[in-house]
Amino acid sequence: MPVAVESNEKFAAYAHPERLVSTQWLADALANGATADGGLVVVESDEDVLLYETGHIPGSVKIDWHTDLNDDVTRDYIDGAAFALLATAKGISRDTTVVVYGDKSNWWAAYALWVFTLFGHEDVRLLDGGRDKWIAEGRELTTEATPSSPSAGYPVVERNDAPIRAYKDDVLAHLGKPLIDVRSTEEYTGERTHMPAYPQEGTLRGGHIPTAASIPWARAAAEDGTYRSRVELEALYLDEAGLVPGDDVVAYCRIGERSSHTWFALKYLLGFDTVRNYDGSWTEWGNAVRVPIAIGSERGELPKTN
Amino acid sequence: MTTSQALPPALAEIVTDFQELEERDRLTLLLEFSRSLPDLPERLTNHPELLEQVMECQSPLFLTVESEQTDKGEVIRLFFKAPPEAPTTRGFASVLFEGLDGLTAAEILAVPDDMPEQLGLTRAISPLRMRGMSAMLGRVKRKIVAGARPAA
Numbered sequence: 001m002p003v004a005v006e007s008n009e010k011f012a013a014y015a016h017p018e019r020l021v022s023t024q025w026l027a028d029a030l031a032n033g034a035t036a037d038g039g040l041v042v043v044e045s046d047e048d049v050l051l052y053e054t055g056h057i058p059g060s061v062k063i064d065w066h067t068d069l070n071d072d073v074t075r076d077y078i079d080g081a082a083f084a085l086l087a088t089a090k091g092i093s094r095d096t097t098v099v100v101y102g103d104k105s106n107w108w109a110a111y112a113l114w115v116f117t118l119f120g121h122e123d124v125r126l127l128d129g130g131r132d133k134w135i136a137e138g139r140e141l142t143t144e145a146t147p148s149s150p151s152a153g154y155p156v157v158e159r160n161d162a163p164i165r166a167y168k169d170d171v172l173a174h175l176g177k178p179l180i181d182v183r184s185t186e187e188y189t190g191e192r193t194h195m196p197a198y199p200q201e202g203t204l205r206g207g208h209i210p211t212a213a214s215i216p217w218a219r220a221a222a223e224d225g226t227y228r229s230r231v232e233l234e235a236l237y238l239d240e241a242g243l244v245p246g247d248d249v250v251a252y253c254r255i256g257e258r259s260s261h262t263w264f265a266l267k268y269l270l271g272f273d274t275v276r277n278y279d280g281s282w283t284e285w286g287n288a289v290r291v292p293i294a295i296g297s298e299r300g301e302l303p304k305t306n
Numbered sequence: 307m308t309t310s311q312a313l314p315p316a317l318a319e320i321v322t323d324f325q326e327l328e329e330r331d332r333l334t335l336l337l338e339f340s341r342s343l344p345d346l347p348e349r350l351t352n353h354p355e356l357l358e359q360v361m362e363c364q365s366p367l368f369l370t371v372e373s374e375q376t377d378k379g380e381v382i383r384l385f386f387k388a389p390p391e392a393p394t395t396r397g398f399a400s401v402l403f404e405g406l407d408g409l410t411a412a413e414i415l416a417v418p419d420d421m422p423e424q425l426g427l428t429r430a431i432s433p434l435r436m437r438g439m440s441a442m443l444g445r446v447k448r449k450i451v452a453g454a455r456p457a458a
Contacts, residue, residue, distance in 0.1 A: 049431045050337050050393040066432035103391055 003029060003040045003097040003123075011128075013230035015271025019264070020128045020227070021099055023137055026057070034097075035059045038151055041092050044131065045102040045112035055141035057101070057134060061090045065108050065257065069115050080156040083119050087154035094121070094155055101127035101134065105218065105225040111260040114277055118159045126264065129226040136224065164263070166250045166276035168284055171209065172291065175302055178243055179212035180251045182262045183282065187254070188214040190295040193286060203286035207293040209252065210300040213241040217258040220265045233270055245272070252278035252285070313421065314413050317405030324425040333430050339404070340397035346387050356455070357387065367395050371446060373411070373454040381408050382454055384446065394431060398422065398439040402446060411450050419444065 011017035102109030190206030256279025294300025386399035
């Protein structure tokens with residue numbers, strides 16, 4: 001059974017307020033036993049693979065973006081069968097309300113939510129402010145392991161990537177329509193691809209996809225890690241980036257995690273129907289053969305078609 | 307499995323401890339290491355400019371090395387700082403600290419670059435994260451080669 005949607009003034013201004021819950025809402029839901037019958041499952045998803053073990057929201061389960069959601073062999077997300085196994089093991093059924101939270105203003109949590117959405121999981125929400133806000137408010141954390149309680153089962157649903165995921169060729173075909181680059185300014189200009197002497201995914205060229213607007217992801221978050229208000233988000237993405245309601249938008253970063261945070265803001269908070277996350281992102285684009293880049297702080301020109 | 311014969315004794319023991327565990331329990335051991343990473347001495351806490359900050363997409367790590375005269379000659383002291391929100395980073399720093407602190411520069415420089423892989427954590431934490439962790443040893447070595455600052 002889906003759990004009741006939260007309504008408050010801030011959320012009501014968003015296009016899809018049902019995609020967010022506040023820390024207070026979650027604390028109340030936990031106190032009311034919403035997790036007891038599997039109707040609500042709380043998922044923590046962090047950058048650091050051990051952070052959950054240092055303390056998590058009581059009753060929450062951990063899903064790791066690397067070791068649970070990725071398939072190293074195909075360099076892709078897991079398939080429907082693997083997702084069904086994972087969801088079942090975590091106590092999630094197809095009609096479960098899933099609330100995801102995590103560190104770093106929820107950027108990994110948004111990434112996990114996006115992957116759930118690839119599988120068409122209907123009711124998946126983000127805890128506004130994530131792990132840090134929960135802790136800042138002095139709410140309960142535990143190091144006690146959550147007892148394993150598998151769900152009755154999760155159907156094998158094949159991923160439907162097209163609506164919210166862009167591949168490299170999709171982005172090439174998209175050129176001319178709006179792109180949002182959510183990386184740091186230094187990455188956008190091409191000054192750096194990653195920190196010196198610190199191996200990352202390894203990208204040969206620095207710069208950005210021609211015509212992409214630079215809106216670093218964290219600008220969508222307030223100091224407490226919550227999403228900025230609708231008015232503030234509109235100032236950022238409409239006024240500054242120049243998006244127009246109804247636009248078909250692609251967001252990208254370096255491997256697609258930070259851009260999931262922006263994807264969520266555009267899709268659910270501002271209500272753009274067609275927003276795709278390009279998870280290949282700069283790691284793929286910066287290395288790919290026969291794709292153009294732009295360098296410097298200007299958005300750059302579209303390449304001439306040949 | 308890689309042998310750890312070439313490693314300094316303290317580090318070799320840590321590697322053996324990891325290797326003897328099941329994969330899942332290795333993560334737990336790393337978590338225990340993360341808890342035992344000592345705080346910085348006050349003279350460094352008050353002088354953040356003496357620490358090299360390594361910032362990127364992932365959690366920040368600060369480190370520095372110092373040389374110290376002891377009975378057995380000149381040894382290297384290691385100092386790490388990583389926030390509690392980065393237990394994996396702290397865990398690796400703690401392994402390096404316990405395994406290498408107080409050795410000579412030559413002993414540390416002789417540690418194989420792939421030592422972190424020998425902990426058998428690559429699959430449990432993912433290869434991408436492992437690369438970041440392996441880089442930590444590289445940074446320690448580079449700082450030693452660049453010349454350790456004498457302890458104040």
